[in-house]
Amino acid sequence: MNVIKQFSSVKMPCPFLSRLPSTFVRNYAGNLFKTYAEHCPIASQAVTSSLAGAGVAKPTAEGECPVKNASLHTQATGGEKSPVKPALDTDIIEERKSTKFGYESFFQEEIKKKKNDHSYRVFKKVNRIASTFPHASEYSWGEKDITVWCSNDYLGMSAHPAVKQAVHQAVEKYGVGAGGTRNISGNSTLHEELEAELADLHNQEAGLVFTSCYVANDTTLFTLARQLPNCQIFSDEGNHASMIQGIRNSGVPKHIFKHNNPEDLEMHLRKVDKNVPKIVAFETVHSMTGAICPLEEMCDVAHHYGALTFVDEVHAVGLYGSQGGGVGQRDGVDHKIDIISGTLGKAFGNIGGYIASSRNLVDVVRSYGAGFIFTTSLPPTVLSGCLASIRVLRSQEGRQLRSQHQANVAYLRSSLQRAGVSVEHTPSHILPIHVGDPAICTALSDGLMKKYGHYVQAINFPTVPRGQEKLRVAPTPHHTTAMMDQFTEDLTEIWVSLGLELNPRGSSNCSGSCTYCQKPYLFSKLTAREHCEIPNCPQVVSVAAAA
Numbered sequence: 001m002n003v004i005k006q007f008s009s010v011k012m013p014c015p016f017l018s019r020l021p022s023t024f025v026r027n028y029a030g031n032l033f034k035t036y037a038e039h040c041p042i043a044s045q046a047v048t049s050s051l052a053g054a055g056v057a058k059p060t061a062e063g064e065c066p067v068k069n070a071s072l073h074t075q076a077t078g079g080e081k082s083p084v085k086p087a088l089d090t091d092i093i094e095e096r097k098s099t100k101f102g103y104e105s106f107f108q109e110e111i112k113k114k115k116n117d118h119s120y121r122v123f124k125k126v127n128r129i130a131s132t133f134p135h136a137s138e139y140s141w142g143e144k145d146i147t148v149w150c151s152n153d154y155l156g157m158s159a160h161p162a163v164k165q166a167v168h169q170a171v172e173k174y175g176v177g178a179g180g181t182r183n184i185s186g187n188s189t190l191h192e193e194l195e196a197e198l199a200d201l202h203n204q205e206a207g208l209v210f211t212s213c214y215v216a217n218d219t220t221l222f223t224l225a226r227q228l229p230n231c232q233i234f235s236d237e238g239n240h241a242s243m244i245q246g247i248r249n250s251g252v253p254k255h256i257f258k259h260n261n262p263e264d265l266e267m268h269l270r271k272v273d274k275n276v277p278k279i280v281a282f283e284t285v286h287s288m289t290g291a292i293c294p295l296e297e298m299c300d301v302a303h304h305y306g307a308l309t310f311v312d313e314v315h316a317v318g319l320y321g322s323q324g325g326g327v328g329q330r331d332g333v334d335h336k337i338d339i340i341s342g343t344l345g346k347a348f349g350n351i352g353g354y355i356a357s358s359r360n361l362v363d364v365v366r367s368y369g370a371g372f373i374f375t376t377s378l379p380p381t382v383l384s385g386c387l388a389s390i391r392v393l394r395s396q397e398g399r400q401l402r403s404q405h406q407a408n409v410a411y412l413r414s415s416l417q418r419a420g421v422s423v424e425h426t427p428s429h430i431l432p433i434h435v436g437d438p439a440i441c442t443a444l445s446d447g448l449m450k451k452y453g454h455y456v457q458a459i460n461f462p463t464v465p466r467g468q469e470k471l472r473v474a475p476t477p478h479h480t481t482a483m484m485d486q487f488t489e490d491l492t493e494i495w496v497s498l499g500l501e502l503n504p505r506g507s508s509n510c511s512g513s514c515t516y517c518q519k520p521y522l523f524s525k526l527t528a529r530e531h532c533e534i535p536n537c538p539q540v541v542s543v544a545a546a547a
Contacts, residue, residue, distance in 0.1 A: 024219060040390040116180040127139070134156065136447065149479075150473065152474070154429060162386075167388075170383070174380035178378060182372070201358050202334060202396065204356035205358050209352055215353060217245075217246055217341050222246040224364070225247065225250035234278060234279070236281065239283060280301075280308070281305045281312070283311070283313075290429070309337055309338045313342050313485065323393070324390070339355055340355065345488065347388060352382060406429070408477060410474045412488070415423070420525070430473075431472075459472050
Protein backbone atom coordinates (compact mmCIF):
# COMPACT_ATOMS: atom_id res chain seq x y z
CA MET A 1 0.00 0.00 0.00
CA ASN A 2 1.35 3.38 -0.97
CA VAL A 3 0.99 4.95 2.47
CA ILE A 4 3.51 7.76 2.99
CA LYS A 5 3.42 11.40 1.82
CA GLN A 6 4.45 14.49 3.79
CA PHE A 7 1.85 16.27 5.92
CA SER A 8 3.19 19.64 4.73
CA SER A 9 0.47 19.99 2.08
CA VAL A 10 -2.35 19.35 4.52
CA LYS A 11 -4.53 22.39 5.11
CA MET A 12 -6.10 20.72 8.10
CA PRO A 13 -3.45 18.61 9.94
CA CYS A 14 -4.65 15.79 12.13
CA PRO A 15 -4.65 17.10 15.73
CA PHE A 16 -3.36 13.75 16.96
CA LEU A 17 -0.83 12.57 14.41
CA SER A 18 0.68 16.04 14.28
CA ARG A 19 1.76 15.61 17.88
CA LEU A 20 3.99 12.67 16.99
CA PRO A 21 7.64 13.14 15.91
CA SER A 22 7.90 13.21 12.13
CA THR A 23 10.53 10.46 12.14
CA PHE A 24 8.19 8.19 14.11
CA VAL A 25 5.36 8.87 11.65
CA ARG A 26 7.60 8.14 8.67
CA ASN A 27 8.83 4.86 10.15
CA TYR A 28 5.47 3.54 11.35
CA ALA A 29 2.99 5.20 9.00
CA GLY A 30 1.55 1.97 7.69
CA ASN A 31 0.61 0.62 11.09
CA LEU A 32 -0.50 4.03 12.30
CA PHE A 33 -2.94 4.57 9.47
CA LYS A 34 -4.30 1.05 9.71
CA THR A 35 -5.01 1.67 13.39
CA TYR A 36 -6.34 5.21 12.92
CA ALA A 37 -8.59 4.08 10.04
CA GLU A 38 -10.55 1.96 12.48
CA HIS A 39 -11.48 5.05 14.49
CA CYS A 40 -11.00 8.15 12.33
CA PRO A 41 -13.43 8.77 9.44
CA ILE A 42 -10.90 10.85 7.49
CA ALA A 43 -8.13 8.26 7.78
CA SER A 44 -10.62 5.52 6.93
CA GLN A 45 -11.72 7.28 3.77
CA ALA A 46 -8.13 8.05 2.74
CA VAL A 47 -6.96 4.47 3.18
CA THR A 48 -10.01 3.16 1.34
CA SER A 49 -9.32 5.50 -1.56
CA SER A 50 -5.68 4.47 -1.63
CA LEU A 51 -6.54 0.79 -1.74
CA ALA A 52 -9.12 1.34 -4.48
CA GLY A 53 -6.61 3.26 -6.54
CA ALA A 54 -9.18 5.99 -7.00
CA GLY A 55 -8.36 9.66 -7.23
CA VAL A 56 -8.57 11.57 -4.02
CA ALA A 57 -10.89 14.53 -3.80
CA LYS A 58 -9.94 17.89 -2.42
CA PRO A 59 -10.60 18.35 1.29
CA THR A 60 -13.47 20.43 2.43
CA ALA A 61 -13.08 23.62 4.39
CA GLU A 62 -10.98 23.34 7.49
CA GLY A 63 -13.98 23.68 9.76
CA GLU A 64 -15.71 20.60 8.34
CA CYS A 65 -13.58 18.01 10.14
CA PRO A 66 -16.09 16.08 12.28
CA VAL A 67 -13.51 15.54 14.99
CA LYS A 68 -11.57 18.81 14.88
CA ASN A 69 -12.86 19.99 18.22
CA ALA A 70 -13.22 16.57 19.81
CA SER A 71 -10.91 15.62 22.66
CA LEU A 72 -10.50 12.10 21.29
CA HIS A 73 -10.86 10.28 17.99
CA THR A 74 -13.62 7.82 18.82
CA GLN A 75 -15.46 5.36 16.66
CA ALA A 76 -19.10 6.26 15.91
CA THR A 77 -21.46 4.47 18.24
CA GLY A 78 -24.65 4.76 16.28
CA GLY A 79 -25.71 4.59 12.67
CA GLU A 80 -23.61 4.38 9.60
CA LYS A 81 -20.61 6.60 9.08
CA SER A 82 -21.26 9.53 6.82
CA PRO A 83 -19.05 9.80 3.76
CA VAL A 84 -16.17 12.05 4.58
CA LYS A 85 -13.87 13.68 2.09
CA PRO A 86 -10.18 12.92 2.70
CA ALA A 87 -7.94 15.61 4.12
CA LEU A 88 -5.12 15.31 1.60
CA ASP A 89 -4.73 16.15 -2.07
CA THR A 90 -2.93 12.88 -2.69
CA ASP A 91 -2.22 9.64 -0.84
CA ILE A 92 -1.84 10.29 2.86
CA ILE A 93 1.83 9.31 3.22
CA GLU A 94 4.33 7.98 0.75
CA GLU A 95 7.23 6.04 2.21
CA ARG A 96 10.41 8.09 1.96
CA LYS A 97 13.40 6.26 0.65
CA SER A 98 16.18 6.98 3.16
CA THR A 99 19.83 7.10 2.12
CA LYS A 100 22.25 6.12 4.85
CA PHE A 101 25.26 8.31 5.57
CA GLY A 102 28.36 7.00 3.82
CA TYR A 103 30.57 6.51 6.84
CA GLU A 104 33.35 4.56 5.16
CA SER A 105 33.61 6.91 2.18
CA PHE A 106 33.74 9.85 4.58
CA PHE A 107 36.53 8.25 6.60
CA GLN A 108 38.40 7.41 3.41
CA GLU A 109 38.29 11.04 2.26
CA GLU A 110 39.49 12.29 5.63
CA ILE A 111 42.53 9.99 5.47
CA LYS A 112 43.15 11.00 1.86
CA LYS A 113 43.44 14.62 3.00
CA LYS A 114 46.13 13.64 5.51
CA LYS A 115 48.08 11.72 2.89
CA ASN A 116 47.86 14.53 0.36
CA ASP A 117 49.34 17.12 2.73
CA HIS A 118 52.00 14.69 4.06
CA SER A 119 50.64 14.77 7.62
CA TYR A 120 49.54 11.13 7.54
CA ARG A 121 51.46 9.14 10.12
CA VAL A 122 53.08 5.84 9.21
CA PHE A 123 54.42 4.11 12.31
CA LYS A 124 57.84 2.55 12.12
CA LYS A 125 58.00 -1.04 13.36
CA VAL A 126 60.78 -0.82 15.93
CA ASN A 127 61.68 -3.57 18.39
CA ARG A 128 64.19 -2.14 20.82
CA ILE A 129 66.87 -4.44 22.17
CA ALA A 130 67.40 -4.01 25.91
CA SER A 131 70.82 -5.65 25.96
CA THR A 132 72.28 -3.34 23.30
CA PHE A 133 70.42 -0.04 23.83
CA PRO A 134 70.15 2.20 21.73
CA HIS A 135 70.17 -0.48 19.04
CA ALA A 136 66.97 -2.02 17.72
CA SER A 137 65.46 -4.07 14.91
CA GLU A 138 63.13 -2.43 12.41
CA TYR A 139 60.58 -4.19 10.16
CA SER A 140 58.98 -1.57 7.89
CA TRP A 141 60.91 -2.78 4.83
CA GLY A 142 62.05 -6.14 6.14
CA GLU A 143 64.17 -6.78 9.21
CA LYS A 144 67.04 -4.32 9.62
CA ASP A 145 69.43 -3.53 12.46
CA ILE A 146 69.21 0.15 13.35
CA THR A 147 70.33 2.76 15.88
CA VAL A 148 67.58 4.84 17.47
CA TRP A 149 68.25 8.60 17.65
CA CYS A 150 64.82 9.96 18.57
CA SER A 151 63.68 8.04 21.63
CA ASN A 152 62.22 9.78 24.66
CA ASP A 153 63.88 7.09 26.76
CA TYR A 154 66.52 9.79 27.16
CA LEU A 155 68.81 7.97 29.59
CA GLY A 156 68.10 4.37 28.65
CA MET A 157 66.49 3.65 32.01
CA SER A 158 64.01 1.20 30.47
CA ALA A 159 66.93 -1.20 30.08
CA HIS A 160 68.73 -0.42 33.35
CA PRO A 161 69.50 -3.65 35.28
CA ALA A 162 68.00 -2.35 38.55
CA VAL A 163 64.79 -1.33 36.81
CA LYS A 164 64.42 -4.63 34.98
CA GLN A 165 65.09 -6.55 38.19
CA ALA A 166 62.44 -4.57 40.07
CA VAL A 167 59.89 -5.33 37.36
CA HIS A 168 60.74 -9.05 37.36
CA GLN A 169 60.40 -9.25 41.12
CA ALA A 170 57.05 -7.44 41.02
CA VAL A 171 55.72 -9.92 38.47
CA GLU A 172 56.60 -12.85 40.68
CA LYS A 173 55.31 -11.22 43.85
CA TYR A 174 52.20 -9.33 42.71
CA GLY A 175 51.32 -10.50 39.21
CA VAL A 176 50.92 -8.18 36.23
CA GLY A 177 47.61 -6.33 36.73
CA ALA A 178 46.36 -3.67 39.13
CA GLY A 179 42.97 -5.27 39.66
CA GLY A 180 40.83 -2.15 39.52
CA THR A 181 40.60 1.58 40.08
CA ARG A 182 42.36 3.19 43.02
CA ASN A 183 39.04 3.18 44.89
CA ILE A 184 38.05 -0.41 44.11
CA SER A 185 40.85 -2.90 44.88
CA GLY A 186 43.43 -1.12 42.70
CA ASN A 187 45.32 0.82 45.37
CA SER A 188 48.48 -0.62 46.90
CA THR A 189 51.37 0.34 49.12
CA LEU A 190 53.43 0.68 45.93
CA HIS A 191 51.14 3.45 44.66
CA GLU A 192 51.49 5.39 47.87
CA GLU A 193 55.23 4.76 48.07
CA LEU A 194 55.73 6.09 44.54
CA GLU A 195 53.60 9.18 45.23
CA ALA A 196 55.61 9.92 48.38
CA GLU A 197 58.87 9.49 46.43
CA LEU A 198 57.70 11.94 43.74
CA ALA A 199 56.56 14.51 46.30
CA ASP A 200 59.97 14.34 47.99
CA LEU A 201 61.79 14.60 44.65
CA HIS A 202 59.98 17.84 43.86
CA ASN A 203 59.97 19.34 47.35
CA GLN A 204 56.17 19.17 47.52
CA GLU A 205 53.73 17.90 50.14
CA ALA A 206 51.97 15.27 48.05
CA GLY A 207 51.97 13.49 44.72
CA LEU A 208 49.34 11.76 42.60
CA VAL A 209 50.01 9.14 39.92
CA PHE A 210 48.00 8.85 36.69
CA THR A 211 47.99 6.37 33.83
CA SER A 212 49.79 8.90 31.59
CA CYS A 213 50.93 12.49 31.73
CA TYR A 214 48.35 13.37 29.08
CA VAL A 215 45.70 12.25 31.56
CA ALA A 216 47.50 14.04 34.42
CA ASN A 217 47.54 17.37 32.57
CA ASP A 218 44.06 17.09 31.13
CA THR A 219 42.45 15.96 34.39
CA THR A 220 44.27 18.37 36.71
CA LEU A 221 43.68 21.51 34.65
CA PHE A 222 40.06 20.60 33.97
CA THR A 223 39.32 19.74 37.59
CA LEU A 224 40.97 22.77 39.15
CA ALA A 225 39.47 25.16 36.63
CA ARG A 226 35.99 23.80 37.29
CA GLN A 227 36.37 23.70 41.08
CA LEU A 228 37.86 27.16 41.56
CA PRO A 229 35.05 29.77 41.46
CA ASN A 230 35.19 31.99 38.36
CA CYS A 231 38.64 30.64 37.50
CA GLN A 232 40.54 31.95 34.47
CA ILE A 233 43.47 30.20 32.78
CA PHE A 234 46.52 31.75 31.14
CA SER A 235 48.10 29.33 28.69
CA ASP A 236 51.40 29.47 26.80
CA GLU A 237 50.77 29.33 23.05
CA GLY A 238 53.30 26.48 22.76
CA ASN A 239 51.60 24.23 25.32
CA HIS A 240 51.19 20.50 24.75
CA ALA A 241 47.90 19.12 23.44
CA SER A 242 47.12 17.54 26.82
CA MET A 243 47.13 20.91 28.55
CA ILE A 244 45.12 22.53 25.77
CA GLN A 245 42.53 19.77 25.99
CA GLY A 246 42.05 20.14 29.73
CA ILE A 247 41.75 23.92 29.44
CA ARG A 248 39.31 23.70 26.53
CA ASN A 249 37.13 21.09 28.23
CA SER A 250 36.88 23.15 31.40
CA GLY A 251 35.04 25.89 29.53
CA VAL A 252 36.51 28.65 31.70
CA PRO A 253 37.81 31.93 30.22
CA LYS A 254 41.31 31.45 28.80
CA HIS A 255 44.06 33.82 27.74
CA ILE A 256 46.84 32.73 25.36
CA PHE A 257 50.21 34.44 25.84
CA LYS A 258 53.29 34.36 23.62
CA HIS A 259 55.58 31.38 24.01
CA ASN A 260 57.95 31.70 26.99
CA ASN A 261 57.28 35.44 27.20
CA PRO A 262 56.83 36.80 30.76
CA GLU A 263 56.17 40.30 29.48
CA ASP A 264 53.23 39.18 27.37
CA LEU A 265 51.99 37.02 30.24
CA GLU A 266 52.01 40.05 32.50
CA MET A 267 50.09 42.09 29.94
CA HIS A 268 47.29 39.50 30.01
CA LEU A 269 47.32 39.05 33.78
CA ARG A 270 47.09 42.78 34.35
CA LYS A 271 43.62 42.79 32.78
CA VAL A 272 42.12 40.48 35.40
CA ASP A 273 41.49 41.38 39.04
CA LYS A 274 43.98 39.85 41.47
CA ASN A 275 41.14 38.41 43.54
CA VAL A 276 39.96 36.23 40.67
CA PRO A 277 41.35 32.66 40.87
CA LYS A 278 43.87 32.14 38.06
CA ILE A 279 46.12 29.36 36.75
CA VAL A 280 49.17 30.04 34.58
CA ALA A 281 50.11 26.91 32.62
CA PHE A 282 53.36 26.42 30.70
CA GLU A 283 56.23 23.98 30.05
CA THR A 284 59.89 24.20 31.02
CA VAL A 285 61.45 22.21 28.14
CA HIS A 286 59.50 22.39 24.89
CA SER A 287 59.30 18.98 23.27
CA MET A 288 59.82 20.10 19.66
CA THR A 289 61.86 23.30 19.76
CA GLY A 290 64.07 22.27 22.69
CA ALA A 291 63.61 25.71 24.21
CA ILE A 292 63.74 26.20 27.99
CA CYS A 293 61.47 28.80 29.52
CA PRO A 294 62.57 31.62 31.85
CA LEU A 295 61.03 29.72 34.74
CA GLU A 296 61.70 32.03 37.67
CA GLU A 297 60.51 35.12 35.84
CA MET A 298 57.30 33.47 34.74
CA CYS A 299 56.56 32.18 38.23
CA ASP A 300 57.24 35.60 39.75
CA VAL A 301 54.90 37.33 37.30
CA ALA A 302 52.16 34.78 37.91
CA HIS A 303 52.40 35.06 41.69
CA HIS A 304 52.48 38.85 41.60
CA TYR A 305 49.01 38.76 40.05
CA GLY A 306 47.66 36.12 42.40
CA ALA A 307 47.87 33.09 40.09
CA LEU A 308 48.81 29.47 40.67
CA THR A 309 51.60 28.12 38.46
CA PHE A 310 51.05 24.83 36.65
CA VAL A 311 54.43 23.79 35.24
CA ASP A 312 54.85 20.84 32.87
CA GLU A 313 58.33 19.36 33.40
CA VAL A 314 57.69 16.27 31.30
CA HIS A 315 60.83 16.65 29.16
CA ALA A 316 62.94 17.75 32.12
CA VAL A 317 62.31 15.34 35.00
CA GLY A 318 65.17 12.88 35.39
CA LEU A 319 67.42 15.02 33.19
CA TYR A 320 68.08 18.24 35.11
CA GLY A 321 68.81 19.06 38.72
CA SER A 322 71.00 17.37 41.30
CA GLN A 323 68.44 14.58 41.79
CA GLY A 324 66.67 14.71 38.44
CA GLY A 325 63.85 16.93 39.69
CA GLY A 326 63.82 19.06 36.54
CA VAL A 327 64.63 22.62 35.52
CA GLY A 328 63.05 24.00 38.70
CA GLN A 329 65.42 21.95 40.80
CA ARG A 330 68.39 22.81 38.59
CA ASP A 331 67.71 26.54 38.88
CA GLY A 332 66.85 26.41 42.59
CA VAL A 333 63.31 27.70 42.06
CA ASP A 334 61.24 24.54 42.51
CA HIS A 335 59.59 26.18 45.54
CA LYS A 336 58.01 28.69 43.16
CA ILE A 337 56.16 25.97 41.26
CA ASP A 338 52.68 25.44 42.73
CA ILE A 339 51.82 22.37 40.64
CA ILE A 340 54.39 20.34 38.74
CA SER A 341 53.40 17.68 36.24
CA GLY A 342 55.81 15.03 35.06
CA THR A 343 56.02 11.74 33.25
CA LEU A 344 57.29 8.32 34.19
CA GLY A 345 57.54 7.35 30.53
CA LYS A 346 60.48 9.38 29.27
CA ALA A 347 63.70 9.81 31.28
CA PHE A 348 62.39 7.43 33.95
CA GLY A 349 61.92 4.78 31.26
CA ASN A 350 58.52 3.39 32.27
CA ILE A 351 54.96 4.65 31.73
CA GLY A 352 52.53 6.90 33.57
CA GLY A 353 52.26 10.51 34.66
CA TYR A 354 51.90 12.46 37.87
CA ILE A 355 51.44 15.77 39.61
CA ALA A 356 53.03 17.04 42.82
CA SER A 357 51.71 19.95 44.82
CA SER A 358 50.23 20.89 48.19
CA ARG A 359 48.40 18.18 50.11
CA ASN A 360 45.02 19.92 49.84
CA LEU A 361 45.30 20.65 46.12
CA VAL A 362 46.29 17.06 45.34
CA ASP A 363 43.40 15.78 47.44
CA VAL A 364 40.95 17.91 45.46
CA VAL A 365 42.19 16.41 42.17
CA ARG A 366 42.13 12.94 43.73
CA SER A 367 38.55 13.45 44.90
CA TYR A 368 37.05 15.26 41.90
CA GLY A 369 39.19 14.32 38.89
CA ALA A 370 37.25 11.91 36.67
CA GLY A 371 40.37 11.01 34.67
CA PHE A 372 41.94 9.77 37.89
CA ILE A 373 38.91 8.18 39.52
CA PHE A 374 37.31 6.20 36.72
CA THR A 375 40.19 4.21 35.29
CA THR A 376 42.23 1.16 36.19
CA SER A 377 45.34 2.12 38.16
CA LEU A 378 48.93 1.47 37.17
CA PRO A 379 50.03 -2.13 37.75
CA PRO A 380 52.65 -3.17 40.33
CA THR A 381 55.23 -3.95 37.62
CA VAL A 382 55.18 -0.33 36.43
CA LEU A 383 55.16 1.09 39.96
CA SER A 384 58.16 -1.01 40.96
CA GLY A 385 60.06 -0.09 37.82
CA CYS A 386 59.35 3.61 38.35
CA LEU A 387 60.50 3.54 41.96
CA ALA A 388 63.75 1.81 41.00
CA SER A 389 64.42 4.27 38.16
CA ILE A 390 63.74 7.39 40.22
CA ARG A 391 66.03 6.18 43.00
CA VAL A 392 68.85 5.45 40.56
CA LEU A 393 68.52 8.90 39.00
CA ARG A 394 68.52 10.57 42.41
CA SER A 395 71.86 8.91 43.22
CA GLN A 396 75.43 9.55 42.16
CA GLU A 397 74.94 7.15 39.27
CA GLY A 398 72.11 9.36 38.06
CA ARG A 399 74.29 12.44 38.21
CA GLN A 400 76.94 10.67 36.14
CA LEU A 401 74.36 9.64 33.56
CA ARG A 402 73.10 13.23 33.29
CA SER A 403 76.63 14.55 32.92
CA GLN A 404 77.42 12.09 30.12
CA HIS A 405 74.09 12.87 28.50
CA GLN A 406 74.79 16.59 28.37
CA ALA A 407 78.30 15.96 27.06
CA ASN A 408 76.95 13.83 24.21
CA VAL A 409 74.30 16.43 23.35
CA ALA A 410 76.94 19.16 23.17
CA TYR A 411 79.25 16.98 21.06
CA LEU A 412 76.59 16.04 18.51
CA ARG A 413 75.26 19.59 18.30
CA SER A 414 78.76 20.89 17.48
CA SER A 415 79.34 18.11 14.94
CA LEU A 416 76.12 18.87 13.10
CA GLN A 417 76.83 22.60 13.13
CA ARG A 418 80.28 22.05 11.63
CA ALA A 419 78.80 19.78 8.98
CA GLY A 420 76.45 22.56 7.95
CA VAL A 421 73.05 20.95 8.40
CA SER A 422 70.47 23.29 9.88
CA VAL A 423 70.49 22.10 13.47
CA GLU A 424 68.75 24.60 15.72
CA HIS A 425 70.76 25.91 18.66
CA THR A 426 68.89 24.99 21.82
CA PRO A 427 69.84 24.92 25.51
CA SER A 428 68.24 21.54 26.14
CA HIS A 429 68.95 17.93 25.21
CA ILE A 430 66.64 18.11 22.18
CA LEU A 431 68.35 18.87 18.83
CA PRO A 432 65.81 19.91 16.19
CA ILE A 433 67.10 19.87 12.59
CA HIS A 434 65.00 22.26 10.55
CA VAL A 435 63.81 21.03 7.14
CA GLY A 436 60.71 23.08 6.39
CA ASP A 437 59.10 20.70 3.89
CA PRO A 438 57.01 17.66 4.88
CA ALA A 439 57.86 15.52 1.84
CA ILE A 440 61.60 16.15 2.13
CA CYS A 441 61.47 15.64 5.88
CA THR A 442 59.85 12.24 5.42
CA ALA A 443 62.35 11.36 2.67
CA LEU A 444 65.24 12.23 4.99
CA SER A 445 63.84 10.04 7.75
CA ASP A 446 63.13 7.10 5.45
CA GLY A 447 66.48 7.41 3.68
CA LEU A 448 68.44 7.46 6.91
CA MET A 449 66.65 4.30 7.98
CA LYS A 450 66.82 2.36 4.71
CA LYS A 451 70.33 3.22 3.60
CA TYR A 452 72.23 3.84 6.83
CA GLY A 453 70.25 2.24 9.64
CA HIS A 454 69.62 5.48 11.58
CA TYR A 455 66.14 6.03 12.97
CA VAL A 456 65.17 9.70 13.32
CA GLN A 457 61.46 10.41 13.12
CA ALA A 458 60.19 13.08 10.71
CA ILE A 459 58.12 15.64 12.64
CA ASN A 460 55.43 17.14 10.43
CA PHE A 461 52.14 19.01 10.89
CA PRO A 462 50.14 18.96 13.17
CA THR A 463 52.88 18.19 15.71
CA VAL A 464 54.66 21.31 14.46
CA PRO A 465 53.25 24.21 12.39
CA ARG A 466 53.50 23.97 8.61
CA GLY A 467 56.86 25.25 7.43
CA GLN A 468 58.58 24.08 10.63
CA GLU A 469 58.92 20.41 9.69
CA LYS A 470 62.03 18.92 11.27
CA LEU A 471 64.00 15.92 12.36
CA ARG A 472 64.10 15.66 16.14
CA VAL A 473 67.36 14.18 17.41
CA ALA A 474 67.84 13.13 21.03
CA PRO A 475 71.21 11.47 21.75
CA THR A 476 71.54 9.46 24.95
CA PRO A 477 74.49 8.77 27.27
CA HIS A 478 74.81 5.42 25.48
CA HIS A 479 75.52 6.78 22.00
CA THR A 480 79.29 6.62 21.49
CA THR A 481 81.46 9.23 19.83
CA ALA A 482 81.96 6.88 16.88
CA MET A 483 78.21 6.47 16.51
CA MET A 484 77.66 10.24 16.57
CA ASP A 485 80.42 10.83 14.01
CA GLN A 486 78.90 8.24 11.67
CA PHE A 487 75.44 9.72 12.09
CA THR A 488 76.74 13.19 11.22
CA GLU A 489 78.52 11.89 8.11
CA ASP A 490 75.52 9.90 6.89
CA LEU A 491 73.04 12.70 7.53
CA THR A 492 75.23 15.16 5.64
CA GLU A 493 75.43 12.81 2.66
CA ILE A 494 71.70 12.27 2.35
CA TRP A 495 71.09 15.97 3.06
CA VAL A 496 73.07 16.90 -0.03
CA SER A 497 71.58 14.11 -2.14
CA LEU A 498 68.09 15.51 -1.53
CA GLY A 499 69.16 18.96 -2.69
CA LEU A 500 69.25 20.64 0.68
CA GLU A 501 71.78 23.43 1.13
CA LEU A 502 74.77 23.15 3.45
CA ASN A 503 76.40 26.08 5.12
CA PRO A 504 80.17 26.39 4.52
CA ARG A 505 81.96 23.71 6.49
CA GLY A 506 83.72 24.86 9.63
CA SER A 507 81.93 28.19 9.63
CA SER A 508 79.08 29.13 11.94
CA ASN A 509 78.21 32.22 9.87
CA CYS A 510 78.40 34.12 13.13
CA SER A 511 80.07 37.47 13.76
CA GLY A 512 82.16 35.96 16.55
CA SER A 513 80.89 38.35 19.15
CA CYS A 514 77.49 36.88 19.91
CA THR A 515 76.21 36.88 23.44
CA TYR A 516 75.94 33.11 23.38
CA CYS A 517 79.60 32.76 22.45
CA GLN A 518 80.73 34.93 25.31
CA LYS A 519 78.08 34.36 27.98
CA PRO A 520 77.11 30.71 28.23
CA TYR A 521 75.05 31.39 31.35
CA LEU A 522 72.83 33.74 29.41
CA PHE A 523 72.67 31.15 26.66
CA SER A 524 71.18 28.52 28.97
CA LYS A 525 68.96 31.09 30.64
CA LEU A 526 67.62 33.13 27.75
CA THR A 527 67.81 31.13 24.57
CA ALA A 528 64.14 30.21 24.79
CA ARG A 529 63.24 33.78 23.85
CA GLU A 530 65.79 34.31 21.09
CA HIS A 531 65.41 33.70 17.38
CA CYS A 532 68.48 33.70 15.17
CA GLU A 533 68.16 35.49 11.83
CA ILE A 534 71.03 33.54 10.24
CA PRO A 535 70.21 29.98 9.13
CA ASN A 536 72.17 27.44 11.16
CA CYS A 537 73.78 30.09 13.33
CA PRO A 538 74.65 28.55 16.71
CA GLN A 539 74.52 31.95 18.38
CA VAL A 540 72.01 34.73 18.75
CA VAL A 541 73.26 38.16 17.84
CA SER A 542 71.24 40.11 20.35
CA VAL A 543 69.77 39.41 23.76
CA ALA A 544 69.76 42.97 24.94
CA ALA A 545 65.99 43.22 25.24
CA ALA A 546 65.71 39.97 27.16
CA ALA A 547 68.70 40.64 29.40
